[in-house]
Amino acid sequence: MNAPLSFPVQIPDAATVARINPPLDADARKALRERAKRLLRERDAVLVAHYYTDPDLQTLADETGGHVADSLDMARFSHEHDASTVVVCGVRFMGETAKILNPEKRVLVPEMQANCSLDLGCPADAFSELCDEYPDRTVVVYANTSAAVKARADWMVTSGIALDIVGHLKDRGEKILWAPDRFLGDYIQRMTGADMLMWQASCVVHEAFKADALERLREKLPHAAVLVHPESPPAVIALADVVGSTSTLIEAVQSMPNDTFIVATDRGIFHKMRELAPGKKLIEAPTAGEGATCESCAHCPWMAMNGLANLVEVLETGNNEILIEESIRARAAIPVQRMMDFAAARKVAILGNA
């Protein structure tokens, strides 16, 4: 193997995030919410927000006829909505996925620097080199990748459908080249037994959850259910009562009888969980054991770059439009559509990724 399988990723520090999305007092937030509502109407725009974004943005999306969801459902909602402009509050690959599926629409994002450690950790050139080295492998990429990486793939998967698709490929005797999340890939490999060559990127939020501290917390709270996103390390996944996508974890809080949940994913998801399951107690899974440190502390620094102020700014200016060269967009649409066709044929849920 010649191509390297991991690349260092610069994680934005708290000061950078605060400069891009400064904290606002209640009056400023109220004024910006009203301005955003007016601009959404005037600009024929709809707001879609990811579960990990600021509660103000999620509330605004719901109040204005937009949508709060995972990335694929954000893109599908955008496709079905009449608005000519879609503002995607999330990270860059989510804006790109919306554009891949909606080439005729204008897709704006509040902050172009809002990215993802999985996307950044899998540059298209290096990934393409690896694909060239292994032409006998079926290329399966996670949704958290750039349009250019998707354009090299045979399949795109979300965390909600990854097991079904990889299991299906294994049954057909296919060997997999998987990218970019090593922990999700490891989980899929263990569950399906597929032959998977894996890229080695990781999510800065989920890789920070600590199994030792989680185990001690679970001992203190034996009545609590542990919910874990599969981008987490294997030792954390091993402690879970439920492993699944963002949509699966939200559904678990609603349907399980437990009154307390320890949640190993970005704490932004608590907003939707509280709304749909009021009265349930939600606790962040620990990101630091004794003496340990965490860089993300259960909240994605790139998701945190989205705020009311930069949302209003892009609605006013039309800046930060997501543009993808048409040959790449059209090629990237193939693995996305293949996944959607598979889901429709099997009637399995595709929702869910970080």
Ligand code: SF4
């Ligand atoms: S939470 Fe992780 S997977 Fe999601 S956008 Fe942030 S870095 Fe990427």
